[in-house]
Amino acid sequence: MINGKTKICGLIGNPVEHTLSPLIHNTLANELGLNFKYVPFLVEEKLQQAIEGAYALHILGLNVTVPYKSDVIPFTMELDELAEKIGAVNTLVRMDGGYKGYNTDITGLYRGMQAEGIEIKDASVLILGAGGAARAVAFLCAQKEAKEIIILNRTKEKAAKIAEEINCSYGKEIATSLLLDEHFLLEDKRYLAIQATSVGLSPHETEAPIYEKEFYKKINMAYDLIYRPTNTKFMQLVKEQGGKAYHGLTMLLYQGIEAFELWNGCKLPDECIRTVYKKMKEEMQIDE
Numbered sequence: 514m515i516n517g518k519t520k521i522c523g524l525i526g527n528p529v530e531h532t533l534s535p536l537i538h539n540t541l542a543n544e545l546g547l548n549f550k551y552v553p554f555l556v557e558e559k560l561q562q563a564i565e566g567a568y569a570l571h572i573l574g575l576n577v578t579v580p581y582k583s584d585v586i587p588f589t590m591e592l593d594e595l596a597e598k599i600g601a602v603n604t605l606v607r608m609d610g611g612y613k614g615y616n617t618d619i620t621g622l623y624r625g626m627q628a629e630g631i632e633i634k635d636a637s638v639l640i641l642g643a644g645g646a647a648r649a650v651a652f653l654c655a656q657k658e659a660k661e662i663i664i665l666n667r668t669k670e671k672a673a674k675i676a677e678e679i680n681c682s683y684g685k686e687i688a689t690s691l692l693l694d695e696h697f698l699l700e701d702k703r704y705l706a707i708q709a710t711s712v713g714l715s716p717h718e719t720e721a722p723i724y725e726k727e728f729y730k731k732i733n734m735a736y737d738l739i740y741r742p743t744n745t746k747f748m749q750l751v752k753e754q755g756g757k758a759y760h761g762l763t764m765l766l767y768q769g770i771e772a773f774e775l776w777n778g779c780k781l782p783d784e785c786i787r788t789v790y791k792k793m794k795e796e797m798q799i800d801e
Protein backbone atom coordinates (compact mmCIF):
# COMPACT_ATOMS: atom_id res chain seq x y z
CA MET A 514 0.00 0.00 0.00
CA ILE A 515 1.54 3.30 -1.08
CA ASN A 516 0.40 6.30 0.97
CA GLY A 517 1.65 9.61 2.37
CA LYS A 518 4.07 7.84 4.71
CA THR A 519 5.77 5.62 2.14
CA LYS A 520 9.54 5.96 2.22
CA ILE A 521 11.12 6.02 -1.24
CA CYS A 522 14.61 4.92 -2.24
CA GLY A 523 15.89 4.28 -5.71
CA LEU A 524 18.68 3.71 -8.15
CA ILE A 525 20.18 6.27 -10.51
CA GLY A 526 22.30 5.23 -13.47
CA ASN A 527 22.28 4.63 -17.19
CA PRO A 528 21.14 2.01 -18.07
CA VAL A 529 19.00 0.76 -15.16
CA GLU A 530 16.75 -1.80 -16.89
CA HIS A 531 18.56 -4.96 -15.82
CA THR A 532 19.15 -4.20 -12.16
CA LEU A 533 18.38 -6.71 -9.42
CA SER A 534 18.26 -3.97 -6.78
CA PRO A 535 14.46 -3.46 -6.81
CA LEU A 536 14.05 -7.17 -6.16
CA ILE A 537 16.50 -7.00 -3.23
CA HIS A 538 15.03 -3.92 -1.54
CA ASN A 539 11.34 -4.49 -2.17
CA THR A 540 11.68 -8.08 -0.93
CA LEU A 541 13.40 -6.85 2.25
CA ALA A 542 10.70 -4.23 2.82
CA ASN A 543 7.98 -6.88 2.36
CA GLU A 544 9.71 -9.30 4.71
CA LEU A 545 9.94 -6.63 7.42
CA GLY A 546 6.50 -5.15 6.73
CA LEU A 547 7.98 -1.70 6.09
CA ASN A 548 6.18 1.04 4.19
CA PHE A 549 9.10 1.39 1.77
CA LYS A 550 9.46 1.23 -2.01
CA TYR A 551 12.52 1.10 -4.25
CA VAL A 552 12.41 2.42 -7.82
CA PRO A 553 15.00 2.58 -10.64
CA PHE A 554 15.42 6.09 -12.12
CA LEU A 555 17.08 6.46 -15.50
CA VAL A 556 19.36 9.51 -15.43
CA GLU A 557 20.68 10.35 -18.89
CA GLU A 558 22.08 13.78 -18.01
CA LYS A 559 21.73 16.50 -15.35
CA LEU A 560 23.10 14.38 -12.53
CA GLN A 561 23.31 17.33 -10.13
CA GLN A 562 19.68 18.27 -10.74
CA ALA A 563 18.66 14.64 -10.28
CA ILE A 564 20.28 14.53 -6.84
CA GLU A 565 19.02 17.94 -5.77
CA GLY A 566 15.56 16.98 -7.01
CA ALA A 567 15.67 13.72 -5.08
CA TYR A 568 16.60 15.61 -1.93
CA ALA A 569 13.83 18.14 -2.50
CA LEU A 570 11.36 15.27 -2.95
CA HIS A 571 12.43 13.79 0.40
CA ILE A 572 13.81 10.65 -1.16
CA LEU A 573 15.44 8.73 1.67
CA GLY A 574 18.33 7.28 -0.28
CA LEU A 575 19.73 6.36 -3.66
CA ASN A 576 21.97 3.73 -5.08
CA VAL A 577 24.29 5.01 -7.77
CA THR A 578 25.47 2.84 -10.62
CA VAL A 579 27.40 3.13 -13.88
CA PRO A 580 28.43 5.69 -15.11
CA TYR A 581 28.01 7.95 -12.06
CA LYS A 582 29.88 6.32 -9.17
CA SER A 583 32.66 8.93 -9.27
CA ASP A 584 30.75 11.80 -10.87
CA VAL A 585 28.28 11.84 -7.98
CA ILE A 586 30.92 12.72 -5.37
CA PRO A 587 30.87 16.53 -5.83
CA PHE A 588 27.12 16.48 -5.17
CA THR A 589 27.34 14.76 -1.79
CA MET A 590 27.35 16.73 1.45
CA GLU A 591 29.63 14.30 3.24
CA LEU A 592 31.61 11.18 2.39
CA ASP A 593 32.29 8.01 4.32
CA GLU A 594 36.06 7.57 4.82
CA LEU A 595 36.46 4.40 2.75
CA ALA A 596 34.28 5.74 -0.09
CA GLU A 597 36.49 8.84 -0.14
CA LYS A 598 39.67 6.77 -0.35
CA ILE A 599 38.25 4.60 -3.12
CA GLY A 600 36.84 7.59 -4.97
CA ALA A 601 33.55 5.86 -5.76
CA VAL A 602 30.10 6.04 -4.20
CA ASN A 603 27.23 3.62 -4.80
CA THR A 604 24.91 4.63 -1.94
CA LEU A 605 23.55 8.01 -0.87
CA VAL A 606 21.93 8.36 2.53
CA ARG A 607 19.76 11.35 3.32
CA MET A 608 21.08 13.62 6.08
CA ASP A 609 20.08 17.12 7.22
CA GLY A 610 21.06 19.34 4.27
CA GLY A 611 22.08 16.73 1.70
CA TYR A 612 23.23 13.16 1.09
CA LYS A 613 26.15 11.28 2.62
CA GLY A 614 27.99 9.00 0.19
CA TYR A 615 29.04 5.44 1.00
CA ASN A 616 30.53 2.57 -0.96
CA THR A 617 28.57 -0.53 -0.02
CA ASP A 618 30.01 -2.42 -3.01
CA ILE A 619 33.14 -2.77 -0.97
CA THR A 620 31.68 -3.13 2.53
CA GLY A 621 29.28 -5.61 0.89
CA LEU A 622 32.21 -7.54 -0.53
CA TYR A 623 33.67 -7.70 2.97
CA ARG A 624 30.41 -9.00 4.43
CA GLY A 625 30.00 -11.45 1.57
CA MET A 626 33.48 -12.79 2.21
CA GLN A 627 32.81 -13.04 5.93
CA ALA A 628 29.59 -14.93 5.23
CA GLU A 629 31.72 -17.50 3.34
CA GLY A 630 34.20 -17.69 6.24
CA ILE A 631 36.98 -15.74 4.49
CA GLU A 632 39.11 -13.56 6.76
CA ILE A 633 41.24 -10.71 5.37
CA LYS A 634 42.97 -9.74 8.64
CA ASP A 635 46.54 -11.09 8.70
CA ALA A 636 46.08 -12.85 5.33
CA SER A 637 48.60 -12.70 2.51
CA VAL A 638 46.33 -11.44 -0.25
CA LEU A 639 46.73 -11.65 -4.01
CA ILE A 640 44.55 -9.29 -6.01
CA LEU A 641 44.20 -10.16 -9.69
CA GLY A 642 43.55 -7.05 -11.74
CA ALA A 643 44.21 -3.35 -11.36
CA GLY A 644 41.05 -1.70 -12.65
CA GLY A 645 38.47 0.19 -10.59
CA ALA A 646 37.18 -2.91 -8.81
CA ALA A 647 40.66 -4.17 -7.94
CA ARG A 648 41.65 -0.78 -6.60
CA ALA A 649 38.65 -0.75 -4.25
CA VAL A 650 39.48 -4.31 -3.12
CA ALA A 651 43.07 -3.25 -2.41
CA PHE A 652 41.87 -0.42 -0.16
CA LEU A 653 39.51 -2.78 1.64
CA CYS A 654 42.34 -5.25 2.28
CA ALA A 655 44.57 -2.48 3.64
CA GLN A 656 41.78 -1.19 5.88
CA LYS A 657 41.03 -4.68 7.19
CA GLU A 658 44.71 -5.21 8.03
CA ALA A 659 45.83 -7.82 5.55
CA LYS A 660 49.42 -8.90 6.25
CA GLU A 661 50.51 -8.16 2.69
CA ILE A 662 48.80 -7.26 -0.58
CA ILE A 663 50.25 -8.30 -3.92
CA ILE A 664 48.51 -6.86 -6.97
CA LEU A 665 48.98 -8.87 -10.16
CA ASN A 666 47.97 -7.35 -13.46
CA ARG A 667 48.50 -7.69 -17.20
CA THR A 668 49.66 -4.07 -17.24
CA LYS A 669 52.29 -3.65 -14.55
CA GLU A 670 52.12 0.16 -14.23
CA LYS A 671 48.48 0.10 -13.18
CA ALA A 672 49.20 -2.43 -10.43
CA ALA A 673 52.25 -0.46 -9.29
CA LYS A 674 50.23 2.75 -9.13
CA ILE A 675 47.61 1.19 -6.86
CA ALA A 676 50.28 -0.36 -4.63
CA GLU A 677 51.92 3.04 -4.28
CA GLU A 678 48.60 4.72 -3.46
CA ILE A 679 47.87 2.13 -0.77
CA ASN A 680 51.31 2.44 0.81
CA CYS A 681 51.04 6.20 0.76
CA SER A 682 47.52 6.26 2.16
CA TYR A 683 48.23 3.80 5.00
CA GLY A 684 51.81 4.97 5.69
CA LYS A 685 53.37 1.50 5.46
CA GLU A 686 54.85 -0.77 2.79
CA ILE A 687 52.02 -3.26 2.71
CA ALA A 688 51.34 -3.50 -1.06
CA THR A 689 53.52 -4.59 -3.98
CA SER A 690 52.85 -5.39 -7.63
CA LEU A 691 53.65 -8.08 -10.17
CA LEU A 692 52.80 -8.87 -13.75
CA LEU A 693 50.31 -11.73 -14.08
CA ASP A 694 53.06 -13.56 -15.99
CA GLU A 695 55.42 -13.14 -13.04
CA HIS A 696 53.27 -15.22 -10.67
CA PHE A 697 56.07 -17.81 -10.44
CA LEU A 698 57.99 -15.23 -8.36
CA LEU A 699 55.44 -15.58 -5.53
CA GLU A 700 56.71 -17.23 -2.38
CA ASP A 701 55.75 -20.81 -1.75
CA LYS A 702 52.99 -20.19 0.79
CA ARG A 703 49.19 -20.12 0.98
CA TYR A 704 47.45 -17.01 -0.25
CA LEU A 705 43.93 -15.61 -0.24
CA ALA A 706 43.27 -14.65 -3.90
CA ILE A 707 40.65 -12.11 -4.96
CA GLN A 708 39.88 -12.23 -8.69
CA ALA A 709 39.03 -8.71 -9.85
CA THR A 710 39.76 -8.82 -13.58
CA SER A 711 36.96 -9.11 -16.12
CA VAL A 712 38.45 -12.37 -17.45
CA GLY A 713 36.03 -15.29 -17.34
CA LEU A 714 32.90 -13.16 -17.42
CA SER A 715 30.07 -14.65 -19.45
CA PRO A 716 30.22 -15.39 -22.42
CA HIS A 717 34.02 -15.95 -22.06
CA GLU A 718 33.51 -18.69 -19.50
CA THR A 719 36.50 -20.82 -20.46
CA GLU A 720 39.02 -18.05 -19.79
CA ALA A 721 41.07 -17.40 -16.65
CA PRO A 722 43.70 -14.71 -15.94
CA ILE A 723 46.30 -17.41 -15.17
CA TYR A 724 46.26 -21.08 -16.19
CA GLU A 725 49.38 -22.64 -14.63
CA LYS A 726 48.72 -25.22 -11.91
CA GLU A 727 51.79 -24.05 -9.97
CA PHE A 728 50.04 -20.76 -9.27
CA TYR A 729 46.83 -22.38 -8.04
CA LYS A 730 48.74 -24.64 -5.63
CA LYS A 731 49.59 -21.51 -3.66
CA ILE A 732 45.94 -20.53 -3.14
CA ASN A 733 43.96 -21.96 -0.25
CA MET A 734 41.03 -19.53 -0.44
CA ALA A 735 39.65 -17.52 -3.34
CA TYR A 736 36.85 -15.09 -4.09
CA ASP A 737 35.92 -14.19 -7.65
CA LEU A 738 34.06 -10.88 -8.02
CA ILE A 739 32.33 -12.37 -11.07
CA TYR A 740 28.91 -13.95 -10.48
CA ARG A 741 27.95 -14.72 -14.07
CA PRO A 742 28.90 -17.60 -14.33
CA THR A 743 28.84 -18.76 -10.70
CA ASN A 744 31.64 -21.27 -11.26
CA THR A 745 34.29 -19.40 -13.21
CA LYS A 746 37.29 -21.06 -14.81
CA PHE A 747 39.42 -19.33 -12.16
CA MET A 748 37.32 -20.92 -9.39
CA GLN A 749 37.57 -24.33 -11.07
CA LEU A 750 41.35 -24.06 -11.27
CA VAL A 751 41.56 -23.14 -7.55
CA LYS A 752 39.35 -26.07 -6.57
CA GLU A 753 41.29 -28.52 -8.76
CA GLN A 754 44.35 -27.80 -6.61
CA GLY A 755 42.44 -28.27 -3.34
CA GLY A 756 41.58 -24.65 -2.51
CA LYS A 757 38.16 -23.23 -1.68
CA ALA A 758 36.61 -20.79 -4.15
CA TYR A 759 33.53 -18.55 -3.96
CA HIS A 760 31.69 -16.45 -6.56
CA GLY A 761 30.69 -12.79 -6.33
CA LEU A 762 26.93 -13.12 -5.90
CA THR A 763 27.27 -12.57 -2.14
CA MET A 764 28.95 -9.22 -2.89
CA LEU A 765 25.91 -8.18 -4.91
CA LEU A 766 23.60 -9.38 -2.14
CA TYR A 767 25.41 -7.62 0.70
CA GLN A 768 25.93 -4.32 -1.14
CA GLY A 769 22.12 -4.20 -1.12
CA ILE A 770 21.82 -5.38 2.48
CA GLU A 771 24.27 -2.73 3.67
CA ALA A 772 22.47 0.04 1.76
CA PHE A 773 19.09 -1.06 3.12
CA GLU A 774 20.49 -1.09 6.66
CA LEU A 775 21.95 2.40 6.23
CA TRP A 776 18.66 3.81 4.93
CA ASN A 777 16.46 2.17 7.52
CA GLY A 778 18.82 2.30 10.50
CA CYS A 779 18.43 -1.40 11.22
CA LYS A 780 20.39 -4.64 11.22
CA LEU A 781 18.69 -7.26 9.05
CA PRO A 782 18.05 -10.73 10.45
CA ASP A 783 19.84 -13.64 8.71
CA GLU A 784 16.49 -15.17 7.82
CA CYS A 785 15.56 -12.13 5.69
CA ILE A 786 18.96 -12.12 4.02
CA ARG A 787 18.55 -15.80 3.10
CA THR A 788 15.11 -15.12 1.60
CA VAL A 789 16.48 -12.33 -0.60
CA TYR A 790 19.45 -14.43 -1.71
CA LYS A 791 17.11 -17.25 -2.70
CA LYS A 792 14.98 -14.84 -4.75
CA MET A 793 18.07 -13.42 -6.48
CA LYS A 794 19.18 -16.91 -7.47
CA GLU A 795 15.69 -17.75 -8.75
CA GLU A 796 15.62 -14.55 -10.80
CA MET A 797 19.03 -15.35 -12.25
CA GLN A 798 18.09 -19.00 -12.76
CA ILE A 799 20.97 -20.25 -10.63
CA ASP A 800 20.38 -23.54 -8.90
CA GLU A 801 23.04 -24.51 -6.40
Ligand code: ATR
Nearest residue numbers: 642643644645646647666667668671710711712722
Ligand atom coordinates in the same frame (compact mmCIF):
# COMPACT_ATOMS: atom_id res chain seq x y z
P1 ATR B 1 36.51 -2.72 -13.42
O1 ATR B 1 36.01 -1.32 -13.23
O2 ATR B 1 35.46 -3.78 -13.40
O3 ATR B 1 37.63 -3.03 -12.49
P2 ATR B 1 38.39 -2.18 -15.53
O4 ATR B 1 38.79 -0.96 -14.78
O5 ATR B 1 38.16 -2.11 -16.99
O6 ATR B 1 37.06 -2.79 -14.92
O7 ATR B 1 39.50 -3.31 -15.22
C1 ATR B 1 39.52 -4.55 -15.87
C2 ATR B 1 40.68 -5.38 -15.33
O8 ATR B 1 40.68 -6.64 -16.01
C3 ATR B 1 42.05 -4.77 -15.56
O9 ATR B 1 42.90 -5.16 -14.53
C4 ATR B 1 42.48 -5.45 -16.88
O10 ATR B 1 43.87 -5.52 -17.08
P3 ATR B 1 44.69 -4.27 -17.71
O11 ATR B 1 44.83 -3.28 -16.59
O12 ATR B 1 45.98 -4.84 -18.15
O13 ATR B 1 43.83 -3.75 -18.85
C5 ATR B 1 41.95 -6.83 -16.64
N1 ATR B 1 41.78 -7.57 -17.90
C6 ATR B 1 40.85 -7.37 -18.86
N2 ATR B 1 41.02 -8.26 -19.88
C7 ATR B 1 42.11 -9.01 -19.55
C8 ATR B 1 42.78 -10.10 -20.17
N3 ATR B 1 42.37 -10.61 -21.34
N4 ATR B 1 43.84 -10.66 -19.52
C9 ATR B 1 44.26 -10.17 -18.34
N5 ATR B 1 43.66 -9.15 -17.70
C10 ATR B 1 42.60 -8.58 -18.29
